[in-house]
Amino acid sequence: MPYVNIKITREGATAEQKQRLIEGATQLLVDVLGKNPATTVVVIDEVDTDNWGIGGIPVTQRRLQENP
Structure with missing residues:
Protein backbone atom coordinates (compact mmCIF):
# COMPACT_ATOMS: atom_id res chain seq x y z
CA MET A 1 0.00 0.00 0.00
CA PRO A 2 1.83 3.15 -1.17
CA TYR A 3 1.66 6.16 1.12
CA ARG A 10 -1.42 26.88 4.39
CA GLU A 11 -2.04 29.65 1.90
CA GLY A 12 -5.45 28.93 0.48
CA ALA A 13 -5.17 25.81 -1.66
CA THR A 14 -8.72 25.05 -2.73
CA ALA A 15 -10.50 21.73 -2.31
CA GLU A 16 -10.31 21.32 -6.10
CA GLN A 17 -6.54 21.88 -6.11
CA LYS A 18 -6.09 19.36 -3.31
CA GLN A 19 -8.24 16.85 -5.18
CA ARG A 20 -6.05 17.32 -8.25
CA LEU A 21 -2.91 16.75 -6.16
CA ILE A 22 -4.38 13.52 -4.76
CA GLU A 23 -5.45 12.33 -8.20
CA GLY A 24 -2.10 13.27 -9.75
CA ALA A 25 0.05 11.61 -7.09
CA THR A 26 -2.07 8.48 -7.29
CA GLN A 27 -1.86 8.37 -11.08
CA LEU A 28 1.91 8.87 -10.96
CA LEU A 29 2.30 5.77 -8.77
CA VAL A 30 0.03 3.83 -11.12
CA ASP A 31 1.96 4.94 -14.22
CA VAL A 32 5.51 4.63 -12.89
CA LEU A 33 5.30 1.74 -10.43
CA GLY A 34 2.15 -0.06 -11.50
CA LYS A 35 0.56 0.45 -8.08
CA ASN A 36 -3.10 -0.21 -7.40
CA PRO A 37 -4.92 3.13 -7.04
CA ALA A 38 -7.47 1.52 -4.69
CA THR A 39 -4.76 0.96 -2.09
CA THR A 40 -2.75 4.13 -2.65
CA VAL A 41 -3.00 6.61 0.22
CA VAL A 42 -2.29 10.32 -0.28
CA VAL A 43 -2.26 12.72 2.67
CA ILE A 44 -1.92 16.49 2.36
CA ASP A 45 -0.58 18.34 5.38
CA GLU A 46 -1.00 22.10 5.43
CA VAL A 47 1.61 23.89 7.52
CA ASP A 48 1.23 27.45 8.80
CA THR A 49 3.83 29.70 7.20
CA GLN A 65 10.30 40.66 2.30
CA GLU A 66 9.31 39.57 -1.22
CA ASN A 67 6.18 41.74 -1.30
CA PRO A 68 6.84 44.87 0.77
Missing part, protein backbone atom coordinates in the same frame (compact mmCIF):
# COMPACT_ATOMS: atom_id res chain seq x y z
CA VAL A 4 2.38 9.66 -0.18
CA ASN A 5 2.62 12.65 2.14
CA ILE A 6 2.40 16.07 0.48
CA LYS A 7 3.27 19.06 2.64
CA ILE A 8 2.25 22.54 1.53
CA THR A 9 2.05 25.86 3.28
CA ASP A 50 5.11 30.61 10.69
CA ASN A 51 6.04 26.93 11.10
CA TRP A 52 7.85 26.51 7.76
CA GLY A 53 11.32 27.97 7.38
CA ILE A 54 13.66 28.32 4.43
CA GLY A 55 17.25 29.43 4.89
CA GLY A 56 16.65 30.17 8.57
CA ILE A 57 13.71 32.48 7.89
CA PRO A 58 10.02 31.65 8.44
CA VAL A 59 8.00 31.71 5.22
CA THR A 60 5.72 34.40 6.71
CA GLN A 61 8.72 36.72 6.99
CA ARG A 62 10.06 35.77 3.57
CA ARG A 63 6.69 36.60 1.98
CA LEU A 64 6.77 40.05 3.61
